[in-house]
Amino acid sequence: MSDHPWWTSAVVYQIWPRSFADSDSDGIGDLGGILARLDYLADLGVDVVWLSPVYPSPQDDFGYDISDYQDIDPLYGTLAQFDGLLAAVHERGMRLILDVVLNHTSDEHPWFVESRSGPDSPKRDWYWWRQRPNNWRSFFSEPAWTLDAGSGEYYLHLFSAKQPDLNWENPQVRQAIYAMLRWWLDRGVDGFRMDVINMISKDPALPDGWVPPGESLGHGFPHFLYGPRIHEYLQEMHREVFGGREGTFLTVGEMPGVSVEQARRYTDPARGEVDMVFQFDHVGLDHGPGGKYDVRPLDLRALKASFGHWQRGLAEVGWNSLYWDNHDQPRIVSRWGDDGEHRTRSAKALAALLHLHRGTPFIYQGEELGMTNYPFASLEEIVDIEGLNYAREALQSGADACDVLDAVRARGRDNARTPMQWDDGPDAGFTTGTPWLPVNPNYTTVNAAAQRDDPESVLGHYRRLVELRHTLPVVVHGDFTMLMPDDAQVYAFTRRWQDTELLVLVNVSGEPATAVLGELDRWTDAELMLGGPDPTLPSVDSPAGSVGLQPWEHRVLRRVVDG
Ligand code: NOJ
DSSP: OTTSOGGGGOOEEEEOGGGTOOSSSSSSOOHHHHHHTHHHHHHHTOSEEEEOOOSSOOOTTTTSSOSOTTSOOTTTOOHHHHHHHHHHHHHTTOEEEEEEOOSBOOTTSHHHHHHTTOTTOTTGGGBOEESSOOOBBOTTSSBSEEEETTTTEEEEOSSOTTSOBBOTTSHHHHHHHHHHHHHHHHHTOOEEEETTGGGSOOOTTOOOOBOOTTOSSBBOGGGTSSOTTHHHHHHHHHHHHHTTOOSOOEEEEEOTTOOHHHHHHHHOGGGOSOSEEEOOTGGGTTEETTEEEEEOOOOHHHHHHHHHHHHHHTSSSSOBEEOSOOTTSOOHHHHTSOSSTTHHHHHHHHHHHHHTSSSEEEEETTGGGTOOOOOOOSGGGOOOHHHHHHHHHHHHTTOOHHHHHHHHHHHOTHHHHSOOOOOSSGGGGSOSSOOSSOOOGGGGTSSHHHHTTOTTSHHHHHHHHHHHHHHOHHHHHOEEEEEOTTOSSEEEEEEEETTEEEEEEEEOSSSOEEEEOTTGGGGTTOEEEEEOOOTTSOOOOOOTTEEEEOTTOEEEEEEEOOO
16 A cells, blocks of 8 residues: 555645635734644644645735745735744645745736737737737636736736736746745655646637627637647656655646546656646536526436546546535535535535545544535625626626626635634634624534534534545545436445445435435444434334435444455
């Protein structure tokens, strides 16, 4: 087993610093706040902390618009504090990876300020400038090109106008980025989460994209999601940044639109690109043709088909990441669970479902408490640029205001960004000032203090899942077999490693369910590792040869395979 990299048995915890913990009462989370809460993370048992961007930034996209890659925004603290935090993470036996945004910078980054100074600037070619824009739509609804009045030329930005795209075709850009990454590794960081890293190679012709009927802007995806030089760049970056360096690192590439076949290439260790990718197939299953704000219900069979496909596709070569939540996604318990009556049960069921797949699980702050979406009452409460732009555009094109609010309530990124709920004191213990985004009113019952000593809580359950990954090799290495692929209520699978087999049964619904399994006898003497029927709830009868599952029940069994 020693030939398996350390991160195959690791669990990663994502901190979105602005909303994690505030130490200086300005209402915004900071490094001091994180430091004060590190024991909480150590107690949860996670191996790696992923810090969303803390670099100087105008905060147009809350830090994903970096104006200096080699410093800390005063909002969050200082470099010296960062070094102290890193040391404290290491002292607790954890590692820390930084979020690096390499596809674009802020328009206030000195590189862009220089580039924008005119067509003769030595850094003009560090970004994409054109006299005539193409028809691409940005990810934040607006056109992906903005006119620079000074030079009369347009620059490309796949996200906001304050996030101009770097031109990786220029070798100076690449060398500057590699030097910056080495600088952070020299400081002791343990790796990187790389923002939209599959977008760094673009077809230099920047062709127009397909325009959906009734729309004015085109989709440029085919021209930048898997560009002609993407593998070359990733291999070069890996060589230049990690080559010859002592130590063990983790790299995770965020890759919207990535296919399993592409992911296998990206994560094949022999190719030296990245260790794992974030794929988006499963989180797109409840999007309608209109995109993420076109809200559709989840069909559990589609989730099985998707996860099954990824489990099979990366079984021999490459590695999966596993996630429900992050700072861009709505809270899973509100999305595919039940954030009312069955909040705790559904949060636990969904956690067991995810974490017992093969891959490296990621926990997003508050997910381990079963935190829920925020009950936004009006569009006035939205602060995220993506949600704001979506709402503005939808309203302009005549959408009903109630429908727009519903969509933002279900899908808006602000849901994931409300302050972490530490206790039932004022503002959930997040700050003693005024929180920059309101605390979810359910903090009086949903909070870390209330769950800390309760093994039956969502937090206790996540702790147990982390522990299972650390102690049961079958969770890390086992083969994966999906069961009951056509059942719309029960998610069931087995894992097998050497002489151990796990059976995972999850009722993904608020109604009783029946799991019909072949060779059920094999499991008669199996050990219950997690979950199981709740004696305080009505038991579920089931025909012989099947298992009755209570609403949102999860059950994990382990057996030793004979012979
Ligand atoms: C992906 C990040 O996760 C998201 O928060 C950000 O808005 C975009 N990339 C642009 O950097």
